[in-house]
Amino acid sequence: MKKIVFYGLVVMLLFSLVQFNLSNAFTGKIDYKKIFENECQKCHERDGKGTKRGRKLGVPNFADAKWQASVTDEQLIKSITNGKKKMPAQKHRLSQEEIKALVRYVRILAPRKRR
Ligand code: HEC
Incomplete structure (x- = not known):
């Protein structure tokens, strides 16, 4: 059970990193x-x-x-x-x-x- 929560967190972290990078790619561009x-x-x-x-x-x-x-x-x-x-x-x-x-x-x- 703990393992699932842990992997869930890792996946969420990865997602937020991807999103951060995507939004970064657009900075400076309106x-x-x-x-x-x-x-x-x-x-x-x-x-x-x-x-x-x-x-x-x-x-x-x-x-x-x-x-x-x-x-x-x-x-x-x-x-x-x-x-x-x-x-x-x-x-x-x-x-x-x-x-x-x-x-x-x-x-x-x-x-x-x-x-
Ligand atoms: C509530 C409706 C409405 C919204 C929302 C709106 N406009 Fe307008 N816009 C008008 C009207 C009505 C005119 C005509 C003004 C006039 O000359 O009487 C106009 C005119 C203009 C003109 C021509 C101005 C000129 O000098 O002739 C531009 C460019 C323009 N709008 C751009 C935008 C942009 C960009 C946005 C969004 C950020 C926007 N409008 C949002 C209603 C709107």
């Missing part, structure tokens, strides 16, 4: 996809076109090339940081680095130009 999923997707949708709720509030379509061209990174950083009309401010929740990473993510949602 998981903007995860943040977007947790904080932004409910209004902006995974593809950036906006959920029903988001469109009611007036979200722009991130997948629209014209919209992408009409805004600067600085403006987007400011809008996410301080909020903009119905868009909630994120400065208390996210770091500047995370917000910048999210702006890069928003840019990725732009339609690819066909060549």
Whole structure:
């Protein structure tokens, strides 16, 4: 019986070591996809076109090339940081680095130009 408990503990220890290493591998790298999923997707949708709720509030379509061209990174950083009309401010929740990473993510949602 004691043996089982002991092996159980060893297995748990190994698991926590593996997890620790995995999370370590991601340090310095911001998981903007995860943040977007947790904080932004409910209004902006995974593809950036906006959920029903988001469109009611007036979200722009991130997948629209014209919209992408009409805004600067600085403006987007400011809008996410301080909020903009119905868009909630994120400065208390996210770091500047995370917000910048999210702006890069928003840019990725732009339609690819066909060549
Ligand atoms: C409660 C719904 C809601 C959530 C949650 C939300 N947004 Fe928004 N977002 C909006 C709305 C509404 C607008 C349009 C604001 C306007 O111009 O009237 C907007 C606009 C924006 C814009 C364009 C700003 C500009 O200058 O035109 C960006 C970029 C953006 N959101 C990113 C994000 C990111 C990143 C997150 C998550 C951290 C997020 N949003 C979470 C509702 C939301």
